[in-house]
Amino acid sequence: MRYKWSFDVVKHRKKYFTFSIVVTILGILSLAIFGLNRGVDFKSGTTLDITAAGQAIDQAKAADLIGKAGLQAATIVVGGDNNDRVTARFEQVLSPDQVKSIEESFKAVYGDNVSKEENTVDTELAAELATKATWAVLIASVFIAAYVAIRFEWRFAVAGIVSLLHDAFIVISLFSIFRWEVNLPFVAAVLTIIGYSINDTIVIFDRIRENMRFAKKKTFDDLAKIVNDSVWQTMTRSINTVVTVLIAAVFLFIMGSPAIRMFSLAIIIGLASGMYSSIFIASPLWLVLKHKWPGKSAGKKAAA
Incomplete structure (x- = not known):
């Protein structure tokens, strides 16, 4: 089933980019001023x-x-x-x-x-755990970007890595702003979020690539139509996937033990952010990159 209603995702791309940039700046300020409320896993x-x-x-x-x-x-x-x-x-x-x-x-x-x-x-172990957790997120992101670049193209890889880092940073920023405790389950949640985020993004990217094979793609408007069509063709799948996991995460947050409550909260935030970024950040960003650097087979560019 496909949704019979839709709106132009690409048309308002600058608003989405601006919103994400503002949230990112607020997160950077919060991290610089307050840092993270580190749990015993990252603090002696x-x-x-x-x-x-x-x-x-x-x-x-x-x-x-x-x-x-x-x-x-x-x-x-x-x-x-x-x-x-x-x-x-x-x-x-x-x-x-x-x-x-x-x-x-x-x-x-x-x-x-x-x-x-x-x-x-102890102090040394806490510092080592914090360092290894950071490296785990960075290494996972690099390998994901490499896979997408090989599987698709470099524009998809750049858009995908920006999207998943956006999701991870949103979760980290909110935990910093509201002073929620960060521990090892939180790191597991961030890595899980990265996986779900890139999974949703790749589904849309795959539909874009498929539609690119048969559609006219001479102008920016042609590319924009491909992106919009691809997003709405995969919308049902994206919503069903996120809602299914979201229900489980919400019940874990409400009924689970205190030990996994912050893990569940991070998953809830990350799922919402992941769906947002896959649709409103990754796909329009790929369009911008494709328009500016079309490659040999993209045809003549036209002004947006």
């Missing part, structure tokens, strides 16, 4: 998961028990099926004696069934 510290075996734990009570051990947690989150698990993150690395003191404070109130799980990251 200790995270304790304490479970009280079916007994509900009150957040205020948990903070009080930690305070009795002479410590103060940066964040305290209560979760679990019966609110019987508390996750406390400390910005300093706790000693074994400090961890034992916290555990004993909880056992004194909730009994000997209290169990704990400790996750500690």
Whole structure:
């Protein structure tokens, strides 16, 4: 099924480009001023998961028990099926004696069934994880660009890489602006977003290339018609794919554990941004590049 209604995607391309540039600038300013709210994975510290075996734990009570051990947690989150698990993150690395003191404070109130799980990251490991996460995103982007260049052409590769970096940066910028925590699941979410973004983009690119084989392509308007037709011919597929994954991500965000909530939020933002960029950024950008550098077989260019 194809949508019987449509609008000219190409006609308003400058508005889409301007909007994305403004958001990018705001993101750069936020990152420069505030940086990212790095979680314990990228910042030295200790995270304790304490479970009280079916007994509900009150957040205020948990903070009080930690305070009795002479410590103060940066964040305290209560979760679990019966609110019987508390996750406390400390910005300093706790000693074994400090961890034992916290555990004993909880056992004194909730009994000997209290169990704990400790996750500690030192300064060197945190820096190494942050560096490797950055390289993972960059290397994935380079290989994707190389694949698209070989599979299609360099104009598609440039448009595709701009689109996926746009999506990744949108997610990173929003996490910086709203001070949401960034951890290893967040990096997994960004890599997932890159995959979904380029997948949607390639579907449209493939339809553009197919339509280019049979359509008249002598002027800018001819190319613009090809892009518009290709976008709307693949619109149903794009919407169905994104909505299907979006439903799952929304339910994970609402009903999932606190440990994957930020992962789900990043996926939700990235899916929306990915669909936007595939349609309104990547395809019009390819058109601009094709018009300016048409190649030997594109025919004579005309003014836009």
